[in-house]
Amino acid sequence: MLADWLAFPVLGGLLMIQTAIISRLTLLNGSGDLILLALVAWALHERVRSALVWVLVGGLLVGWISGVPLLVPIIGYGLAVALARIIRRQVWQIPLLAMLFVTFWGTLMYHALTIVTLQFSGTPLSWENALTHVTLPSLVLNVVLAFPVYALLNDLANWLYPEVVVKNA
């Protein structure tokens, strides 16, 4: 329950950093996505039971601030988190590798969904321009940002869900 409530300050704080700083640090036209990375890192933690509330909070916050349709971040983040949960169930002994894997595919899925939605809403976007000027640079920035965000969220999850050690009598 506490973990669900913590989604508001954590994701709200990250969104402030995102809009004030990260969105200004661009590579070509791409920028990192702290919310996506935070949700993926949260969902990949072995003791986190549910990431649904975090997805909804993150999606709603981004949908409220951003000009993209509200459902895009909710569905986009939901897809990335679903991928993270599937990956977590597999035998991934190196969580950081899983983080990078999900960051890569999660960014691609989220951007593809955004491009399709914007095209449907009448915004003239070409796939070539979107991929070369936005998605690929964003991918690079997300992979770079994945390490600190993973460390931060991993510590938070460890604090919220401490490891229970069972001692045999």
Next chain:
Amino acid sequence: MKTLVSRFWQTALVLIIASGLILLALSGYLQPLLHGVMSPLVGIQQWVSSRYIAAYQFLTAPRDMATLQQRNFELERQVAELQAQVIELQQQLREAQVIYALLDFARAHPQNQYVAANVIGRDPSPFLHYVIIDRGSDDGIRHGMPVVTNQGLVGRVDAVTAGAARVQLITDASAIVNVRLQNSKVEGQTHGSITGEISLEMIPQDTVIQLGDLVLTSGLGGTYPPDILVGQVSDIRKQPNQLFQTAVVQPVVDFSTLQAVLVITNFRPIQLAPLIPTPIP
């Protein structure tokens, strides 16, 4: 009596010898002798003096060192405080320069009413070119109001909350601005893109466009007031098989360093949607 005379002569002799020596010294005849005698004495004096000073410094140095260290620490702290003040004042100066420029612009265009706002963020999505400003409906900001700087057109208000608003920049891929070329008076449209490039479109092929031509808002469509500077033509793309020619417009506003903007609050965009015919089912 004899002893008394002898003493007198002894005294006189001493005085005569002393006077002679003084006269010889004053006349410079004893200089080599004095030099030979004084040099070792001066050397000895110097040695004694230097040893004394060394001993004095040895005894007093620790106290002075502590004082100096404390003084140095205080000065370093003062320097750090002053550096922080300098940075803060430089920041305030930059903000003041931006505000003065906006104020000059507002005074030069008294027909409009403005609300100044700070840019506090950018859209999280890299596909969209929107900024977030710190003024909202409580300050009289409404949807569709044009946003400018002292340099030129920035965009229009896209969404409003009580204390903040989202502004769609003219570089956004879905932003269209009706414009005219200042020299040829020909009207066209600018379109943004996801790369931030602005293209000038719908210009007839027979129109002569020149590099550096100024692009101003035309006021058509009622979305923006007329005669606001948008940018300059920086490249012309003319193909004979196309109906219209296009050009690249270099915006006058530097959107990457946008800090403060002015919202024109007495301009209400005209809603053309009711006038557009809809197909009858």
